[in-house]
Amino acid sequence: MTQPKSPPSKSHGRKAVRPTLTPQPLMTDTPDLHDVWRASVITLFPEMFPGVLGGSLTGRALKDGKWQLDTVHLRDFGEGRHRNVDDTPAGGGAGMVLRADIMGRAIEHALRKGPGPLIYLSPRGRRFDQAMARSLATTPGAIFICGRFEGLDQRVIEHYGITEVSLGDFVMTGGELAAQAVIDATVRLLPGVLGNEASAEEESFSNGLLEHPHYTKPADWHGHKIPDVLLSGHHGEIAKWRQAQSEAITRARRPDLWEAWLAQQG
Structure with a gap:
């Protein structure tokens, strides 16, 4: 009687992985x-x-x-x-x-x-x-x-x-x-972990400032609306607004970071 062949291995990152019903631990030697x-x-x-x-x-x-x-x-x-x-x-x-x-x-x-x-x-x-x-x-x-x-x-x-x-x-x-x-x-800073590398570049501390606020749907929630500039589609104005928000938040909440950031600007 011919034994069924094992399914072929496939490349998965840097390891060879075969389909199996046995749970695989995250940590192995x-x-x-x-x-x-x-x-x-x-x-x-x-x-x-x-x-x-x-x-x-x-x-x-x-x-x-x-x-x-x-x-x-x-x-x-x-x-x-x-x-x-x-x-x-x-x-x-x-x-x-x-x-x-x-x-x-x-x-x-x-x-x-x-x-x-x-x-x-x-x-x-x-x-x-x-x-x-x-x-x-x-x-x-x-x-x-x-x-x-x-x-x-x-x-x-x-x-x-x-x-x-x-x-x-x-x-x-x-x-x-x-x-x-x-x-x-x-x-999370290693290549390929986040997926969107731009995410790490825009986070708090990445440029010396705290991160700007974020919004998503719905546009109006309990009377609180998303700032108009974020819905304008004008990427230049959106970037300026986010930068201004980061500066204001850092200045108010982390004077130490704010002073260091100002010093870097020369």
Whole structure:
């Protein structure tokens, strides 16, 4: 009896995909992906990934092989029967500190998978912004270190030249959510992820200003009408209106951005 032939594979991004009834996970160990942006995340909670990165545009791009996500379980490099990864602070004090030797082994493992800047999500780091997202999008990828407890032994930060990055002036229980935010902001700037490349160019912070307001149907909603200029069809006037709106909103809401933008204009 002749066995039925498997359906032919077809090209889908950078991976070969065959029809199957078996659900495919978004995250797999796929070292065969080349020339795609790779995010490696060192974490005590790999089950938190892909998290929000598995939905919408980033999830579709992940599935299509436009970028790759790996997790490195810090506990795998721990010491002793319980795989301990932390110890009490030198000099005393509350809480626990992630050990340099444990984290060092995890970092070396991640570096073997692919090069990239080392980023430690930390409330004392440089504040993440759109410029940093654009810069990260031009790299082969990045290794994200998710802190826990009181933080990471300073020696490992200095030894590897790790960049500390913060989402803002607040403290979270760990770096996983922050890592996902940074990765999301970066991945959407990768070629082919957004679809309409002009969308990224017109967003807040892309030109130093906050974005102008947006409107859509219906033209009149509860007595609130779409500004006439947006319905005029005059693209030059629409562009001037949007620019004026961006300037006014930035001046009122973010004086720091406004001053920086004025300085750039000379």
